[in-house]
Amino acid sequence: MRYFISLVFALLITMPAFSQSELSLPFGDEAGKVAYLNPKNNPGVEEPLPWGPMSFRINGQEFWVADTVAGRVYRLDAKGGILGTIATPKSGKNAVIEDIALVRDAAGTVSGVWVADGINQEAVLYSTDGKKLKTLGGPGEEPGKFRQISRIDAGSSGRLYASDKGRQVITVFQPDGKVARELPWQWSGFCLDSQENLYHLNWDSQAKRLHLLAESPDGKPLSDELLELPAHTNPELWFITSAGEAIITISPDGAPLETLKLARCTLKGKLVGILDIKLPIVMNRYLEPLDAASVWLGQVDYNKAPAGFFRLVPLKYGGKPEG
């Protein structure tokens, strides 16, 4: 019996090491760890969120992790080894990296990283060796400014797409930094496909139906499709898969908001599959594409830090349409 228990423990602790795909990072301020902010290291502060890494990106075998509280962006290999670190300036003792977006060259190599700075309400472009190259935005109301910068994405053309929770818009910046256009945004995510077409969601409050809209890089409407989704709230569009499916998360009607379903829909709006996922507490961007059959999912509870890990786990769809 003792041998059996030992074997189980051994398997449990060695499993992550043998896994090629899962990434686990411990909590802490040291290099290779991710910083956190919760009542354990900030007792008596009403901070509404336990903070920690808010976003991550994948590029081939590389993980890019926004260490939100520490104000740094890690470039990691598949086993968590540090390939590089981009330090972003703090404002006082605070840093809040809301999101990151990778700039890739034609060969798919990352040539720069956009960082959404939640303290200064800016989008800042860094080279992979950490040099500050460009800054867009800043606090304000006018086009191109931010009240609460949220998600960002970088197009192959050099455009930057940035959403603002406060102004409720997606702003498209030209490569020269000028505002190309802005479009209304309902806090429901957005993404670019491989052609840099912009996809976003729109809730028709009269018909109470959700639409998937697409427009070309220069803003021409391409499609407007009704999505076949069960009754829900809080829809978010994450990305278009290599199989041409839109990945959308929803909270089913009547279910607690932490109950999430991950839905796959064709670009014509047909529901292909749906499955339950566990909401990480709390991340801004917690889903990234892996392959046609699976996604990378952030799994963490910053309330429990320093216990536990910040984890990125592969998740196979495998679900079938409900009903």
Next chain:
Amino acid sequence: MNRKSVYMLVLACVALLCASVPAEVYAEDPLTTLENHELTDSGQAATSNTKTTDTSVQTVAQTDKTVAALETLIKQYEELIKKLEGQVKNAKAAVAGEEGTVQVNSSLNVRAGPWGKVIGGLPRGEKIKIIGKEAPWYKISYQGGIAYVHQNYISTASQPAGRVPVVYPASYAGAIVDGTRQGGGTSGTSATSGTTTTVSGDLQTRVVKAAQALVGMRNFPYDPLTQGGSLGCAQVVSTALKNAGVLSRISLGVTVVMSDLKARGWTYAQVPPYCAGDVVTWKTYDSSGDGVKDEDTHIGIAVENGNNVQVMNNSSSQKMPRLCAANAMTLSHVLRKV
């Protein structure tokens, strides 16, 4: 036993040793700092969350410490009120000929007259020459003519910015937003009175508009007792509710805001679904020092966009009101006006 088994056994021993190490204990000194208190508008510290046991010597000592801390706190609060009252009394609008500086996030509306047509904008930091006063407006020279800017957004040698309530006339149709936006805005009055804006529409619409207007406001006039905004959630929410015409006062305590709402007929609601305009409280930290997070330590207002719900609430680390998911924290209560 082969080599692989030995390896596994060694690893298992390491795992068992790790498991036997006791978890780190986070001892927190109860009620010794301001953030552990719920402050009422009258400056009294509410002690409803203080939990004591009469059999524990340690707890008695802690209680004594608590009482002493509360007494000190009340004294500090009274002194602060006197100081602020003095500042308000001494605050004087600028006189003609004085120079002022624009204090807004990005651009201050310049108007043809009080609440008149917007004819231009002045960037943050711009110097202006005041040629007259029509409270709460300054008359200024602008592009060869005369124009008006709201006093609230101008700092002068005799009066800092943020001291003049911005009260929109009932007929005003412009957007109700801060000083950077169309309509003049709400950069705020003194820290003790908060921003003052009147929002029109039905109650739900008013609450939501007033809440959304504060999102991203980087110069929210936090009361000094909020420690620069670290404990500003109740002030932010009660400011929005006051601007919406729901409450008549701004409070620094979550439980005070809840009591005020209940006194006005708001009742507890079950969620989901959240409704736009709901006032939401969470348990975010241990305010009583017993090692357990307490109820109603943070407060926000639910707002809606499409069929997405977020909650406007104060961010301690960013020192500004912002939006976050309602499920980001452990829910305590939801208050709704039915």
